[in-house]
Amino acid sequence: MTLYENLAEAIETRIRQGLYRPGDRLPSVRSLGIEHGVSLSTVQQAYRVLEDKRLAVPRAKSGYYVPETRQVPELPQATRGTQRPVDVSQWEQVLDLMSEEPSEHLTQFGRGRPDIDSPTLKPLTRALSRFGRQQSLSGLTYGSIQGNLQLREQIARLMLDSGCQTPASELIITNGCHEALSTAIRALCVPGDVVAVDSPAFHGVMQALKGFGLKALELPTDPIEGISLEALEMALEQWPIKVLQLTPSCNNPLGYSMPDHKKRALLALAQRYDLAIIEDDVYGDLAYRYPRPRTIKSFDEDGRVLLCSSFSKSIAPGLRTGWIAPGRYYDQVLHMKYMGSGPTATLPQLAMSAFIEGGHFDPHLRRMRHLYQRSRDQMIEWVGRYFPENAKASRPEGSFMLWVELEEGFDSLRLNKLLRPKGIQIAPGSIFSAAGKYRNCLRMSYAARPTPQIEAAVREVGEVAKTLLTSHD
Amino acid sequence: MTLYENLAEAIETRIRQGLYRPGDRLPSVRSLGIEHGVSLSTVQQAYRVLEDKRLAVPRAKSGYYVPETRQVPELPQATRGTQRPVDVSQWEQVLDLMSEEPSEHLTQFGRGRPDIDSPTLKPLTRALSRFGRQQSLSGLTYGSIQGNLQLREQIARLMLDSGCQTPASELIITNGCHEALSTAIRALCVPGDVVAVDSPAFHGVMQALKGFGLKALELPTDPIEGISLEALEMALEQWPIKVLQLTPSCNNPLGYSMPDHKKRALLALAQRYDLAIIEDDVYGDLAYRYPRPRTIKSFDEDGRVLLCSSFSKSIAPGLRTGWIAPGRYYDQVLHMKYMGSGPTATLPQLAMSAFIEGGHFDPHLRRMRHLYQRSRDQMIEWVGRYFPENAKASRPEGSFMLWVELEEGFDSLRLNKLLRPKGIQIAPGSIFSAAGKYRNCLRMSYAARPTPQIEAAVREVGEVAKTLLTSHD
Ligand SMILES: Cc1ncc(COP(=O)(O)O)c(C=O)c1O
Numbered sequence: 001m002t003l004y005e006n007l008a009e010a011i012e013t014r015i016r017q018g019l020y021r022p023g024d025r026l027p028s029v030r031s032l033g034i035e036h037g038v039s040l041s042t043v044q045q046a047y048r049v050l051e052d053k054r055l056a057v058p059r060a061k062s063g064y065y066v067p068e069t070r071q072v073p074e075l076p077q078a079t080r081g082t083q084r085p086v087d088v089s090q091w092e093q094v095l096d097l098m099s100e101e102p103s104e105h106l107t108q109f110g111r112g113r114p115d116i117d118s119p120t121l122k123p124l125t126r127a128l129s130r131f132g133r134q135q136s137l138s139g140l141t142y143g144s145i146q147g148n149l150q151l152r153e154q155i156a157r158l159m160l161d162s163g164c165q166t167p168a169s170e171l172i173i174t175n176g177c178h179e180a181l182s183t184a185i186r187a188l189c190v191p192g193d194v195v196a197v198d199s200p201a202f203h204g205v206m207q208a209l210k211g212f213g214l215k216a217l218e219l220p221t222d223p224i225e226g227i228s229l230e231a232l233e234m235a236l237e238q239w240p241i242k243v244l245q246l247t248p249s250c251n252n253p254l255g256y257s258m259p260d261h262k263k264r265a266l267l268a269l270a271q272r273y274d275l276a277i278i279e280d281d282v283y284g285d286l287a288y289r290y291p292r293p294r295t296i297k298s299f300d301e302d303g304r305v306l307l308c309s310s311f312s313k314s315i316a317p318g319l320r321t322g323w324i325a326p327g328r329y330y331d332q333v334l335h336m337k338y339m340g341s342g343p344t345a346t347l348p349q350l351a352m353s354a355f356i357e358g359g360h361f362d363p364h365l366r367r368m369r370h371l372y373q374r375s376r377d378q379m380i381e382w383v384g385r386y387f388p389e390n391a392k393a394s395r396p397e398g399s400f401m402l403w404v405e406l407e408e409g410f411d412s413l414r415l416n417k418l419l420r421p422k423g424i425q426i427a428p429g430s431i432f433s434a435a436g437k438y439r440n441c442l443r444m445s446y447a448a449r450p451t452p453q454i455e456a457a458v459r460e461v462g463e464v465a466k467t468l469l470t471s472h473d
Numbered sequence: 474m475t476l477y478e479n480l481a482e483a484i485e486t487r488i489r490q491g492l493y494r495p496g497d498r499l500p501s502v503r504s505l506g507i508e509h510g511v512s513l514s515t516v517q518q519a520y521r522v523l524e525d526k527r528l529a530v531p532r533a534k535s536g537y538y539v540p541e542t543r544q545v546p547e548l549p550q551a552t553r554g555t556q557r558p559v560d561v562s563q564w565e566q567v568l569d570l571m572s573e574e575p576s577e578h579l580t581q582f583g584r585g586r587p588d589i590d591s592p593t594l595k596p597l598t599r600a601l602s603r604f605g606r607q608q609s610l611s612g613l614t615y616g617s618i619q620g621n622l623q624l625r626e627q628i629a630r631l632m633l634d635s636g637c638q639t640p641a642s643e644l645i646i647t648n649g650c651h652e653a654l655s656t657a658i659r660a661l662c663v664p665g666d667v668v669a670v671d672s673p674a675f676h677g678v679m680q681a682l683k684g685f686g687l688k689a690l691e692l693p694t695d696p697i698e699g700i701s702l703e704a705l706e707m708a709l710e711q712w713p714i715k716v717l718q719l720t721p722s723c724n725n726p727l728g729y730s731m732p733d734h735k736k737r738a739l740l741a742l743a744q745r746y747d748l749a750i751i752e753d754d755v756y757g758d759l760a761y762r763y764p765r766p767r768t769i770k771s772f773d774e775d776g777r778v779l780l781c782s783s784f785s786k787s788i789a790p791g792l793r794t795g796w797i798a799p800g801r802y803y804d805q806v807l808h809m810k811y812m813g814s815g816p817t818a819t820l821p822q823l824a825m826s827a828f829i830e831g832g833h834f835d836p837h838l839r840r841m842r843h844l845y846q847r848s849r850d851q852m853i854e855w856v857g858r859y860f861p862e863n864a865k866a867s868r869p870e871g872s873f874m875l876w877v878e879l880e881e882g883f884d885s886l887r888l889n890k891l892l893r894p895k896g897i898q899i900a901p902g903s904i905f906s907a908a909g910k911y912r913n914c915l916r917m918s919y920a921a922r923p924t925p926q927i928e929a930a931v932r933e934v935g936e937v938a939k940t941l942l943t944s945h946d
């Protein structure tokens with residue numbers, strides 16, 4: 001253990017023993033330095049560790065304090081799923097969310113936009129600018145439908161981190177993860193088919209099911225471990241399930257990562273029932289722990305997993321650069337990709353390829369993981385402080401989305417309506433369910449760096465939520 | 474009539490009367506100037522007119538000549554269509570074509586790539602570079618699903634040229650015209666439906682029909698006037714046709730533009746049978762005559778026409794910036810667009826919007842129209858000179874695609890195979906038919922500036938074609 005870790009542990013022990021109580025001022029950096037005979041920067045590092053653990057909070061110009069209320073909201077309950085396959089609804093609410101252009105006058109908690117202000121993205125904007133200037137044999141012309149080979153080779157290399165040994169020749173570049181998912185679904189299903197999904201789940205998939213005339217079977221899902229395999233097995237016995245679609249690593253919106261052993265067990269079950277799995281890994285690289293969680297795909301031996309992902313969350317969504325590793329379904333998926341939109345935009349592919357090849361991907365990711373983890377803790381604390389007393393909140397293990405559950409009967413659609421005149425938008429829980437469940441829940445992004453303005457907006461959300469609860473009593 | 478037009482007519486008359494014969498040197502610019510008492514630049518303008526009409530060809534350092542052989546290939550016959558709706562085939566051949574990355578070692582006659590080397594595109598690369606450099610609120614973030622509003626406003630303005638008064642609020646930005654088409658088809662059809670198409674037709678649409686389980690009814694199509702309305706009416710009586718999909722202006726691959734009166738008559742027919750029309754206008758802006766042909770959409774009063782287009786042919790395909798004006802089907806189409814790929818890439822939209830707003834679109838278009846028209850004449854002449862004697866060729870009224878028909882039994886797939894080792898690729902005719910018709914035809918792009926290398930490649934295609942014909946006798 002290093003000096004500063006030792007010191008952090010010593011202070012943590014004192015807090016846990018109650019020597020310092022909530023609201024107390026902690027010893028100054030100077031006095032601790034003298035007491036322990038260490039440098040000021042060592043003390044500062046120790047406080048940084050305590051900050052990360054939410055055991056100390058800095059106040060401008062007056063040092064560190066034990067956080068006022070360490071009342072961390074409880075976890076939401078496991079969800080119950082639907083009893084049978086259902087038709088998907090809720091398009092209008094999704095539309096409402098997706099019609100917004102980015103604006104300075106809107107605090108957008110609702111959409112899954114990552115923080116793109118990091119200096120570690122500079123090499124990417126430089127590459128975009130450089131390739132943008134070139135005219136011949138450049139970003140201006142059609143590429144192949146498979147997508148740029150150099151980029152596919154870079155992605156294949158990155159995928160090693162999640163345990164996947166997928167060669168570039170088995171990857172297809174897509175317009176974001178969204179197109180990867182919808183292409184996979186269309187390649188495997190015909191109208192009327194049943195698709196099993198985690199619940200709550202990404203609204204893009206829900207709407208794709210709706211649009212292609214498919215039925216969704218929502219599986220009971222635990223906010224720490226993911227879908228219930230028991231429930232899946234029962235469902236497989238009872239319904240003609242064509243495909244399972246899920247986001248098992250850094251799930252959106254619940255934030256969990258299914259443990260490895262459960263991923264393996266799921267794959268064994270899929271083999272037994274000859275089930276195809278569409279695995280969404282769009283947030284996987286943003287897991288707070290390193291090495292990142294393995295994908296189900298990385299355990300797959302017979303090509304039944306179609307892995308979908310993109311750089312939308314790890315780098316920048318406006319590029320719309322995603323990919324699919326469709327396993328044994330390669331031919332169908334390539335055909336679907338061609339007829340859905342033809343080749344993918346060239347310029348972003350060239351720029352992303354140069355960005356990764358230049359070694360800029362990992363440093364950026366490391367930085368973002370760290371920032372998002374700190375923002376998560378801040379956001380959970382704010383929700384604990386400003387939201388109605390019995391609000392529950394998820395514990396995301398990666399990404400930048402918090403799921404908040406309020407009491408039964410709470411109406412997040414009304415909440416959103418009341419927030420709009422105040423320039424705030426959240427994602428109502430119901431868009432994450434085929435059947436419109438989770439109306440008492442909401443999803444909030446904490447991608448934006450925590451500032452007093454963001455804190456004020458979270459407090460505003462909490463206060464409006466409280467008025468709704470009172471009026472509904 | 475201006476001075477130079479008068480002069481051009483006078484010379485043309487002499488050529489037509491046989492005063493100057495094929496191969497003859499025409500009078501020098503000097504001597505004509507003196508003879509007619511006009512300036513040298515007036516004579517030069519007159520010769521430019523004659524050049525455009527292929528009545529005079531310049532030879533370096535020795536003035537103008539009457540072209541050697543004015544043997545213009547005959548027009549192909551009108552096509553016959555299919556007797557009944559059929560399932561679409563031919564995917565492997567399309568795949569072969571679409572898997573090629575652009576390369577200096579391949580003379581690519583097969584793909585629909587425009588010329589992107591024009592200096593009039595400089596403002597676009599500058600805009601791409603400028604927006605690429607920006608990090609916040611920029612090309613890096615998600616836009617709305619409808620697409621960038623400024624860009625939609627610019628497109629709405631451009632559409633006035635084709636007679637359309639469609640407000641920005643009725644447009645949706647897509648990943649190229651390809652996604653516009655496939656989105657339109659999916660929004661209107663369910664598997665098993667019958668779609669009537671012009672024939673030959675764009676392979677992207679054919680493959681979309683294939684992928685969505687739809688049947689194609691290929692309509693008899695005239696190489697000058699487009700689809701037969703009589704045949705369409707008979708088909709409407711006989712089959713449950715859900716949608717008509719066609720490219721009525723600067724058709725790919727045949728090159729015709731349906732006359733306005735026929736577009737009106739088609740719309741009246743569609744009204745009578747309550748038929749929806751998916752109109753592909755991707756080449757419309759590249760018509761050689763000005764004003765450009767009107768779209769069917771411009772006559773539409775009850776919103777039954779879904780207009781699909783993009784900047785892929787007029788500007789640059791790698792941007793993948795297209796749009797759809799879905800008329801009364803707006804809601805379904807927006808939903809399909811969302812679930813197909815989510816929002817469209819942001820950076821190219823910002824750059825295109827700036828390019829048009831800066832007034833750079835029209836000058837570029839004017840230049841390209843002119844260049845393509847001259848290349849068309851050159852290509853037709855080369856085909857006349859180098860191809861088997863009875864080769865027929867289309868007379869494109871716009872765009873940069875020539876359709877060549879060889880005698881019955883000719884095999885353009887074999888031709889393509891034999892050409893590949895020589896670094897040449899053409900588009901075999903069969904990919905433009907659901908039923909694999911037109912195997913004796915090929916499509917060649919003349920987008921690349923005519924050079925001795927291109928001429929040599931055309932001659933090579935002609936010579937290999939001749940060997941195939943001999944061997945097949
Ligand atoms: C779970 C999940 N999958 C896919 C997507 C879509 O990703 P992309 O923007 O790359 O299409 C999102 C975006 O919100 C998401 O949350």
Ligand SMILES: Cc1ncc(COP(=O)(O)O)c(C=O)c1O
Pocket residue numbers: 341342585648649650651652675677720725753755782783784785786790793794795
């Ligand atoms: C008639 C026609 N429509 C649509 C397209 C596709 O256009 P885009 O590249 O904008 O998707 C093409 C391209 O080859 C075409 O020829």
